Amino acid sequence: MKHLLSIEDLDRDGIETILERAASFAEVSRREIKKVPTLRGQTVVTLFYESSTRTSSSFELAAKRLSADVVSVKAGGSSVDKGESLKDTVETLSAYGPSAIVLRHPHAGSADMLTDWVDAAVINAGDGMHQHPSQTLLDLFTLRNSIGSLEGRSIWIIGDVLHSRVARSNIQGFQKMGASVTVAGPPTLIPRGIESTGCEVRYSLDGLESADVVYLLRLQNERMGENFVPSIREYARLFQVNGRRLGPRQLVMHPGPVNRGIEISSDVIDSDRSLIAEQVASGLVVRMAILYELLTGPESVRIDSAPEDPVQIGEPA
Amino acid sequence: MNGGPETVEQPLPEPLVQRPGRLASVLLAGASIMDPVTGLDGTYDLMVEEGRITEIADAGSLTASGDAETVDGNGKFVFPAFFDPHVHLRTPGQEYKEDLETGTRAAAAGGYAGLLAMANTSPPVSSPADIDALRHRARNEASVPVGFLATVTRGMEGRELTDMAELREAGAVGFTDDGVPVTNPGILRKALQYQAMCGGRIALHEEDPDLSAGGAMHEGEISLELGLRGVPSITESVMIARDAAIAGYEGGAIQIQHLSAVESIEAVRRARADGVDITCEVTPHHLCLTDEAVRDLNASKHKMNPPLRSEEDRQALIEALLDGTIDCIATDHAPHAVEEKEVPYEAAMMGVTGLETAFSSLYTELVLPGTIPLSLLVEKLGCGGAPFGIDPFRIAVGQAANICLVDLEAEWTVGEQGYESRSSNSWCDGRRLTGKVLMTLAGGQVAYRLRSFSLGVA
Numbered sequence: 001m002k003h004l005l006s007i008e009d010l011d012r013d014g015i016e017t018i019l020e021r022a023a024s025f026a027e028v029s030r031r032e033i034k035k036v037p038t039l040r041g042q043t044v045v046t047l048f049y050e051s052s053t054r055t056s057s058s059f060e061l062a063a064k065r066l067s068a069d070v071v072s073v074k075a076g077g078s079s080v081d082k083g084e085s086l087k088d089t090v091e092t093l094s095a096y097g098p099s100a101i102v103l104r105h106p107h108a109g110s111a112d113m114l115t116d117w118v119d120a121a122v123i124n125a126g127d128g129m130h131q132h133p134s135q136t137l138l139d140l141f142t143l144r145n146s147i148g149s150l151e152g153r154s155i156w157i158i159g160d161v162l163h164s165r166v167a168r169s170n171i172q173g174f175q176k177m178g179a180s181v182t183v184a185g186p187p188t189l190i191p192r193g194i195e196s197t198g199c200e201v202r203y204s205l206d207g208l209e210s211a212d213v214v215y216l217l218r219l220q221n222e223r224m225g226e227n228f229v230p231s232i233r234e235y236a237r238l239f240q241v242n243g244r245r246l247g248p249r250q251l252v253m254h255p256g257p258v259n260r261g262i263e264i265s266s267d268v269i270d271s272d273r274s275l276i277a278e279q280v281a282s283g284l285v286v287r288m289a290i291l292y293e294l295l296t297g298p299e300s301v302r303i304d305s306a307p308e309d310p311v312q313i314g315e316p317a
Numbered sequence: 318m319n320g321g322p323e324t325v326e327q328p329l330p331e332p333l334v335q336r337p338g339r340l341a342s343v344l345l346a347g348a349s350i351m352d353p354v355t356g357l358d359g360t361y362d363l364m365v366e367e368g369r370i371t372e373i374a375d376a377g378s379l380t381a382s383g384d385a386e387t388v389d390g391n392g393k394f395v396f397p398a399f400f401d402p403h404v405h406l407r408t409p410g411q412e413y414k415e416d417l418e419t420g421t422r423a424a425a426a427g428g429y430a431g432l433l434a435m436a437n438t439s440p441p442v443s444s445p446a447d448i449d450a451l452r453h454r455a456r457n458e459a460s461v462p463v464g465f466l467a468t469v470t471r472g473m474e475g476r477e478l479t480d481m482a483e484l485r486e487a488g489a490v491g492f493t494d495d496g497v498p499v500t501n502p503g504i505l506r507k508a509l510q511y512q513a514m515c516g517g518r519i520a521l522h523e524e525d526p527d528l529s530a531g532g533a534m535h536e537g538e539i540s541l542e543l544g545l546r547g548v549p550s551i552t553e554s555v556m557i558a559r560d561a562a563i564a565g566y567e568g569g570a571i572q573i574q575h576l577s578a579v580e581s582i583e584a585v586r587r588a589r590a591d592g593v594d595i596t597c598e599v600t601p602h603h604l605c606l607t608d609e610a611v612r613d614l615n616a617s618k619h620k621m622n623p624p625l626r627s628e629e630d631r632q633a634l635i636e637a638l639l640d641g642t643i644d645c646i647a648t649d650h651a652p653h654a655v656e657e658k659e660v661p662y663e664a665a666m667m668g669v670t671g672l673e674t675a676f677s678s679l680y681t682e683l684v685l686p687g688t689i690p691l692s693l694l695v696e697k698l699g700c701g702g703a704p705f706g707i708d709p710f711r712i713a714v715g716q717a718a719n720i721c722l723v724d725l726e727a728e729w730t731v732g733e734q735g736y737e738s739r740s741s742n743s744w745c746d747g748r749r750l751t752g753k754v755l756m757t758l759a760g761g762q763v764a765y766r767l768r769s770f771s772l773g774v775a
Contacts, residue, residue: 107661108544109614130544168544191541
């Protein structure tokens with residue numbers, strides 16, 4: 001594997017390999033010296049055309065923990081503001097000879113386009129409403145640590161599925177790992193024909209008690225102006241996941257940022273049923289694993305090799 | 318229909334204008350001639366003198382006289398040249414995409430001898446002076462006769478009618494806000510009322526902007542998978558139904574541009590059954606491609622409006638072409654610069670070029686597999702002027718020479734030798750096609766001859 005553009009680029013074994021690798025990096029992260037020299041001398045560029053807290057910071061830190069040099073470019077305050085095209089910006093950054101470019105862009109397929117323009121490995125950190133594969137991998141890692149195998153599990157994805165790249169990636173990722181997926185929300189926010197991807201569709205939270213995992217999506221405020229929902233108040237009444245609607249063994253996830261009191265109540269966020277903090281912690285080690293797999297091996301996901309023994313990396317780089 | 322007062326018939330200018338040039342004298346010897354209008358179908362010698370067809374006789378019976386050149390037509394086909402009622406020549410204001418010279422050269426290379434240019438230029442063609450200026454430029458630059466449409470609303474802003482009567486007097490062949498719909502039904506109604514006085518069919522880009530809602534491709538399984546906002550088929554059909562009702566009420570004449578979906582075809586059939594004067598066109602790309610093609614996210618080849626739709630829609634369009642629901646084939650030739658297309662799919666401009674490949678693509682994709690007969694293709698590529706009062710070209714003695722010579726066996730790769738158009742956003746780029754235009758006579762002039770095609774027997 002040379003690039004990570006879509007969760008479809010990985011089969012179940014490929015996903016397992018990255019999750020295994022992430023597990024070994026999680027072990028590194030618990031040590032006093034959290035840095036390994038794997039990518040010493042290599043450059044990783046992160047290029048973000050949309051605001052992001054979790055994804056940009058965790059990719060940056062992941063690359064640094066692997067000892068790569070990191071160049072972070074955000075659309076605001078760069079030549080992008082001056083009207084430079086994506087192609088020209090990317091070609092400029094390519095002059096630094098990066099091993100990987102991590103791209104977040106508001107338009108679907110942007111990361112795919114980059115692969116025609118650069119030699120670097122391209123990592124899609126979210127493209128429009130299309131894909132967000134590193135999010136899916138970190139969610140799978142989080143679930144593996146909390147409930148183990150997803151085989152036969154029921155996962156509900158609730159909220160604005162229509163505009164969500166996380167939903168598109170996660171439906172595919174959850175199904176690949178053996179889970180059954182139900183999407184729920186108002187019909188205006190459920191894409192027409194989504195049944196064809198093998199999910200069940202619900203327009204209410206009736207039956208939510210059957211879910212092992214409840215995965216919430218952010219309700220973006222601007223959707224109300226576009227009449228996708230008549231009011232936030234009504235949406236919250238119909239679709240908010242709160243203590244009353246959740247059983248004691250059901251787990252709750254959210255890719256962030258969270259709207260407290262809208263799609264999810266504060267008591268649920270702060271309860272032990274919430275995996276939201278675990279998701280953020282997983283983000284770092286999973287993104288380390290992604291960089292490792294793309295940049296250290298031949299052009300495929302390697303299954304046999306372990307990361308360098310952390311014992312040998314005594315000196316901070 | 319209105320039974321209103323008789324209008325005084327003003328003689329209108331010739332609808333099409335071309336750069337004057339040497340009139341051709343050429344003997345096309347022994348080619349298969351097929352003219353779906355006259356019914357001529359067989360192998361003949363065809364003599365063109367001073368730009369007119371002067372003789373059609375048994376193969377081998379004619380010899381060129383004087384300065385006339387002889388072209389060996391053995392094994393080749395001669396058709397009446399094609400007419401495209403829907404092209405974007407980007408003049409004035411966007412000559413970096415196309416101008417009258419490059420656009421008509423592309424047309425000639427595709428076998429066309431007549432074009433109608435859309436009015437969504439920069440600024441839009443909204444005043445008689447704009448029409449005057451364009452016709453003047455065409456007299457200097459156009460190797461193929463071109464007619465110009467004017468906008469329905471001033472500046473295409475959808476608010477005020479243009480000076481339709483004066484535009485007609487200046488030479489506007491018809492009216493269109495193509496590129497955008499006429500969203501206000503009251504404005505369209507008044508334009509159709511004015512049409513009763515001044516004529517000029519109104520060509521309509523049918524789309525409800527609120528239903529399209531910024532979509533980038535056909536709404537279906539593939540848009541869902543690619544995470545692209547979808548444009549539902551009904552965005553087109555609801556507007557066709559609305560506008561056909563208005564046209565029916567006013568007794569007006571409308572042309573539905575670039576039909577793309579099965580619901581649209583049904584709307585046209587219903588309107589026609591109700592007696593509405595409604596004509597419609599289809600593009601080669603909607604006849605050959607579906608939304609499957611968008612998977613490659615190649616905006617240069619596969620992003621246009623209306624979008625490529627489903628296989629069911631494509632089959633319905635072919636069916637409608639066969640049963641006569643669709644009047645003609647129009648390319649919607651829409652050139653764009655590389656930098657407008659080499660951006661993420663959603664951000665790219667909409668439109669593909671088509672003049673140079675219309676015949677070859679449809680011959681390859683629809684005639685060779687036996688889906689439609691050759692004669693139907695030639696007919697539907699030729700009759701696009703009819704809704705605007707321009708008769709199809711005919712191969713008959715006394716007619717001006719508007720003909721194309723085609724090698725139906727030649728294979729070529731689109732774009733390999735570059736393009737005559739200034740832009741390269743051809744939906745056929747890189748495609749291997751069968752059938753190549755060798756020579757085009759337009760308005761009696763040799764408008765095109767293939768560079769590598771050796772003319773004459775000498």
